Amino acid sequence: MGSIAKTTVACVVAGGGPAGMVLGLLLARSGVEVAVLEKYPDFLRDFRGDTVHASTLNLLDRLGLGDRFAALPQQREQRVTMRFDDGAITEDFSRLPGRHQHIALVPQWDFLNLLAEAAAESPHFHLARHAEVTGLLRQGGRVCGVRYADKDTGRTCELAAPLVVAADGRHSTVRNLLGLHPRSSATPHDCLYVRIPRLPGDPDGTFLHFSATGGLVMINRGDYWQAALLIGKDTAQAARADDGAWTRRTIARLAPFTGERMAAIGAADIAVLQIRIDRLAHWWAPGALLIGDAAHAMSPIAGVGVNLAVQDAVAAARILVPALRCGRVSDRELARVQRRRQWPTVLTQAAQRMAQKRFVAASITGDVSTAVLRLPQPLRSLRHWPGFPYLLGRAVGLGVRPESLTGPLEPLSHG
Structure with a gap:
């Protein structure tokens, strides 16, 4: 067609x-x-x-x-938690207006x-x-x-x-x-995408970990994880060298539950996304x-x-x-x-x-095991305010100026 x-x-x-x-x-x-x-x-x-x-x-x-x-x-x-070396912050969608609190x-x-x-x-x-x-x-x-x-x-x-x-x-x-x-705008990073088998006992939800030794986002796709590993801008070739050894090692460190299954991941299994x-x-x-x-x-x-x-x-x-x-x-x-x-x-x-x-x-500065990636200010202070997770969830879940079906589109609300 x-x-x-x-x-x-x-x-x-x-x-x-x-x-x-x-x-x-x-x-x-x-x-x-x-x-x-x-x-x-x-x-x-x-x-x-x-x-x-x-x-x-x-x-x-x-x-x-x-x-x-x-x-x-x-x-x-319903909640997404971002973990840092010295704490965590949570986006909580459970109080969003409307039918969808997720x-x-x-x-x-x-x-x-x-x-x-x-x-x-x-x-x-x-x-x-x-x-x-x-x-x-x-x-x-x-x-x-x-x-x-x-x-x-x-x-x-x-x-x-x-x-x-x-x-x-x-x-x-x-x-x-x-x-x-x-x-x-200048962007300091790109992403490596890796599909990792998901096993019983793994976490259920999205896994986000930002550390001085790397940044990793893992999305639960049912029988596998879609993992996004942050790397320095234009460093994908080096990160995939030696059949992806650095990538395997870094993901295993940031998500220890992936364990021995990382051994099956090679350079051909690693896709690159250039961030813009x-x-x-x-x-x-x-x-x-x-x-x-x-x-x-x-x-x-x-x-x-x-x-x-x-x-x-x-x-x-x-x-x-x-x-x-x-x-x-x-x-x-x-x-x-x-x-x-x-x-x-x-x-x-x-x-x-x-x-x-x-x-x-x-x-994305490399293997600096003695360094600590701290929560940035003002998040370090705001995370102690009980309403902050819900405010953050609203900002993400609804965005800035969500649009509605009004004016000439109003009949669509009944379609």
């Missing part, structure tokens, strides 16, 4: 990730003809962003998809398939898989559609639309075609809008990436649906989307940079 029968739609969305699929679903349910182009043939890839926060869970409820999401295989976390860790391919199936129930939704955007159509200085390759047949197709939305991730093709370049934090100065051009990672790449810290992208999609749909129904989107309306979502992004990225500076950078 690499092409779409239509040659004209109201909106083309490049990228079938969380932002693209949520936007496609919302537009289709609002009666807007929308086409989502996904360059891969399916969603079965090893995603890193699988954390779904309460803000997104509440949205799924309003869309009538809460029960379908609850049926997906997932790990629910976050969910769910394979992203299952989440995307759910969204695709729900969107396909509308006759206004069109999804082309294995369809890669290769060019932009322009008229009078405005983007007016896309050129894309049907990778199943090798044909080149054109699809006209008054709006093209780039939701194609941190390596966005549409962004490159527009000549837009994000401004990057960046943001565009302008999220739009005449006839085009960028959302999610295409507009602002996030660090994995606190698992906010998927949820921030979903909030972008909700805001974009709510602001743009009236114009899309009329067949023309003005620059003013595109700028409104950026104004709405820019400051939540700025604040979230600022918090991520602070976390990197205060404890991530200190955990």
Whole structure:
């Protein structure tokens, strides 16, 4: 399914990730003809962003998809504890408003398939898989559609639309075609991802350990752990040397319960994720809008990436649906989307940079067994305040300025 029968739609969305699929679903349910182009043939890839926060869970409820999401295989976390050499802090979601007092860790391919199936129930939704955007159509200085390759047949197709939305991730093709370049913030680390067998007796929940001798996050995937080991920027090759001996040794030290099973892990089992934090100065051009990672790449810290992208999609749909129904989107309306979502992004990225500076950078300095990574101030004092875990849980679980289905999207709350 690499092409779409239509040659004209109201909106083309490049990228079938969380932002693209949520936007496609919302537009289709609002009666807007929308086409989502996904360059891969399916969603079965090893995603890193699988954390779904309460803000997104509440949205799924309003869309009538809460029960379908609850049926997906997932790990629910009501509390997440981050351990340091001299103590710990906890994010507690048990007092969040609404139905969901937890976050969910769910394979992203299952989440995307759910969204695709729900969107396909509308006759206004069109999804082309294995369809890669290769060019932009322009008229009078405005983007007016896309050129894309049907990778199943090798044909080149054109699809006209008054709006093209780039939701194609941190390596966005549409962004490159527009000549837009994000401004990057310095990041001190990258991540090594390792799949480790999970055995009876292992901890149940997410395991986070930040130490002077390393930083490790382990997510319970049922029969295995998805482990993310923090390493210095651009040091992946050295960390995987000697068939991954340093990686095995470091994970075993930070998570002693992994024990002898680490011996089976080799360099071929270690994937590298280059961490980026960046943001565009302008999220739009005449006839085009960028959302999610295409507009602002996030660090994995606190698992906010998927949820921030979903909030972008909700805001974009709510602001743009009236114009899309009329067949023309003005620059003013595109700028409104950026104004709405820019400051939540700025604040979230600022918090991520602070976390990197205060404890991530200190955990990647190497094997310094005599050193101690202390809780940063003011966390050292705030952790003694009984309400702090709930405040931290609210900040993470709901995020900054969660979006709702209001205005032209209000009927969706009953769908």
